[in-house]
Amino acid sequence: MSSEPRVVIVTGGSRGLGAGLVRSYLESGDRVATCARSITPEVEAWQKDPELADRFFFLPADLSQRVEAEAFVKGVVAQWDHVDVLINNAGVARDGILGLTSDDDIDTVIDLNLKGTLYVTRLVSRRMLARHSGTIVNVSSIVGRSGYRGLAVYSATKAALDGLTRALARELGSRGITVNGIAPGYLRTEMSHGLDEEQLQQIVRRTPSGRLGDPEDIARACQFLTDPRNTYLTGQILVVDGGLTG
């Protein structure tokens, strides 16, 4: 097995689950590139850490804009030549009953969660094809399977990502590229801030493991799926939700 650090892209890695994924891959010795619309204290800390000088790359980018998605991927390739692992994590949620949802909110969620993911994956998978290797993980959500009142658009995009995972696994499998998904349950991140305390406690009561998830729970599953020894597990969606939907 090569001792060269892997080149890992984590989209939307400036906060919450994405930052947890970035941290995990930095800790496993990989080179990690991430992007977000704005910089955060976590990103600044990684940028200033001398030990990460040649292992962390950040570019501000709104992936819902095709040109910015292209600039980000080209920036990573210019820096490190190729991409071994792509983790499509960037996403946004807008809560509210669909009947009252604005056009702008529908566009915002679909443009980033779905179109942004497609833009980045198209660019990265082309390069993985040329190398006959690579692994892709799409971070969806259990609400893409079970639904959630007030998250219709978000749920639709996450269900779409599961479809993307299965289709791409079939498309790229013959070239040694694995494509899997992770469907997290409810996590202690900004993404759950739309839920009030009563809703969160209700979720905890219904969850066999008796707690909300942490980004580290998802990162461990992601590391498993992207392990270079994993060449046979592909096209699957791994639900990591403490048993909530089991």
Add this chain to the structure above:
Amino acid sequence: MATSQLKAEQAVRSFVARVKPETRELALDTPLYADGVGLDSLETAELSAVLEDELGTDPFTSDAMPQTLGDILTFYGTVAAEA
């Protein structure tokens, strides 16, 4: 012939030799797909990425969809002329 055309021709010939070693002849008008070289869609995407890496742009993602090596060289000739 422009430098980019020479580089493109070299890249295409090298690619075809690697993925379709059984190809006997690759003329400028040899079809790249079914009845010619026989590239499938994944191989075409791979060639597209190879050309982009080599030359910074490629005809397949520029709405050109070349059918032959000659079409690819024409694309790079046009790009060079516009530069």
